Amino acid sequence: MAHAVELKNITKRFGHVVANDKVDLYVDNGVIMSLLGENGSGKTTLMNMLAGIYYPDEGQIFVNGKEVSIRSPKDAYENGIGMIHQHFKLIDVFTAAQNVALGIEDGKYDLKKVAAGVKEISDKYGFGIDPNKKIYEMSVSEKQTVEIIKVLYRGANILILDEPTAVLTPQETSKLFTILKAMREDGKAIILITHKLNEVMEVSDVVAVLRKGQHIRTVRTAETDPQQLTEMMVGRAVTLNIDRMDPVNPKPRLTVAGLTCTDSEGVSKLEDVGFIAYGGEILGIAGIAGSGQKELLEAIAGLRHISSGSIIYTPEGKNPQELVGKTPMEIKDAGVALAFVPEDRLGMGLVGGMGMTENMMLRTWNKGRGIFVNRKEPEKVAEQVYEFLEVVTPSIDYPVRKLSGGNVQKVLVGREIASSPSVLMSAYAVRGLDINTSYIIYNLMEGQKAKGVAVIFVGEDLDVLLQLADRILVLCDGKVSGIVDARTTTKEEVGLLMTQVGGAAGKGAK
């Protein structure tokens, strides 16, 4: 039998960068394949060529044994290929059925028919989606389900999911995997783009590993293990552990109490948040995306209006001081540093069009008298960060936008550490980084802890938080749902706290 989809000799270049280099790959019906690779290894690019978003420079694509040319997403649908992107492409004010109906050109707009179809698919696989529910009333996992229904409704036989679990809680993830398995039983070919090894092991039948745009090998999941997969992904043996030491002489550094914030539209973002961050300790912060992590760090850094509450900061050997009411500049100067990596990496903390020197200047531009900026100091810091963190850049004046993601993050984190803070807040510091660079960053955090800095680390990967942090604060809907000891807790416990305020103590208190 012919393969559901087969890629032969696919090459795609962006300028001088070869994103995919002569990739040969196939998937059969009734198989879940994981496409594994580090960020920048060309996974998404490869799949975008199947989805009609990019067109390959070289090579052929076969669907059910027939050569096809996919020039647009419409071509992809006609060939039974559907892709669920990382960022949902749904219209909030429409219902599930209306979103599914969008873009279908079969003559007339028959919402009843579409709704019935959606219901049918939903029942068949156990999605439990109400076709008439509006998108804005849905949870993230429901929205994702609508995306899946959208491609199924169009008769997709080959489903591609781009990092589908990034936005889900552990519980939602296992539900998604049940659905994927049901679709596999139904004979669909499923490609799962991911870089999380445990997911690969849990759900897939075969694993295809990409590295630097090349297809390294495809192996049966049952015949491999995470260590071997990692080596294939990275290209050499790696040791993945964090040397977590016990907190060093912990003293309260930051005491937050009753912190409440609303955004400019009056929507509550943080409610009665309280915790203590100790010097010489890493406090991990977990929560579903958008549970108030960003707002909490911004509030401490003075970037957000605080409705009520207090943030008492006790620097080493000095008297406690209240941070609420101080300007971002004053808070920074007092020793509270924030390294926030937003989704687009730049846009907060770094200026893409500027070089390293000018980016270091973001911290010092206002220092010194007179109307001119001082370039000498930031230049020195840039040199230090460049050497110490081995930033790969043609020169320290080269626009950071053109650096790779890992190097951009090194610049950002390096600058904050260079200011020798006594509180270091970092959010998504390893977002999109390869494994090795991620561990460099984790160890930097560890090093700061050893120096007695209070590290507050917002992370997306629960496995990492459990290994890195001393304690984990879980946010849910802007409230603290629990603070647990990272050494004794389990992923399941944290997962439950992420969806329930009060957690084990007061279930259903949402």
Add this chain to the structure above:
Amino acid sequence: MNEKTPLIRLAKREDMKKSRIWLIRLAAFAAAILIGMIIFAIAGANPIKAYGTMIASSLGKKSGVRQVIKNAVPLLGVGLALAPCFRMRYWNIGGEGQITMGAMAASYFALFWYDKMPSALLLLIMAVAAMAFGALWAFIPAVFKARWGTNETLFTLMMNYIAIGIVAWLQGGPWEGKPGSQIIPMFDAKAVLPKVMGVHCGWILVLLLVGFMFVYMNYTKHGYEIAVLGESENTARYAGMNVRKVTVRTAMLSGAICGLVGYMVASGVNQTLYADVAGGVGFTAITVCWLSQLNPFAMIVISLLLAVLSKGASGLQTALSIPASISDIITGVILLCMLGCEFFINYKLIFRHKEAAGKEAA
């Protein structure tokens, strides 16, 4: 590759060499001149002769050169004024209004205070008043933008019509010279900018402004704030910058320089005030600003080029009786080619057959 490969595809280019970039720009300019020739031919003129006339009438004689400089001064001035706004991604298209208000404020002193003080003091007060009113006209939309997030593009544009309307009303009403003439009287000689080398001394002022703007944008704290804010408001806040203050301050600086230009035009060139004192400079200067990619020194070249084109056009009309609007078309073609060539600097086209040939060769 099968036959269904798209005929032409686009691919992003990596960094191109500086020399090649300039070669492409030069080629674009040459292409524009060639297209211009075709347009002249269609209009029934000898293209070579037409270009010759344009150059001769603008650069061939002293009076022509003076006229060119006179036209270039406001373009350069307003181009400089807009540069910090555009660097900040604040789309000030209210240059017209800011020029007009500046001219109006200067004219008030020129018309009603000329007999109460010496010329130098009068000219100084006129300049200060012009800058204050230009800044005020820019302040209004900026403060709305900073406080309530209104759209500065529409707001500054609307402010233009209000400013022009106010002067039109003055012209026909309170400041009207002879009743019914709809004209404001000419300024007293004391209120006219002195000439240096045959052109009002505004040209020295704008050249000084070039240096000022270059230093301001590249070496000062203000310039740094503007650049950071232009890239990302969040980063600016993160770095502890006062976003509202920077927005309003930069817009006011821009307005003040526009106002100063209005003063130069009213006092140095027209020696009176009328509603059309800005005459489209506020818009043309946007082109100056973009073509020179916000580089103050490049603005000197671009504003001169545009001034040569417009002076050449009037030469064409008198010498060859080709309508001056033809030159507007040529100017448009040049701008289109110059801005269009940036596309080829950023992207390359891949043709189907070329690719197949390349594969065979390999």
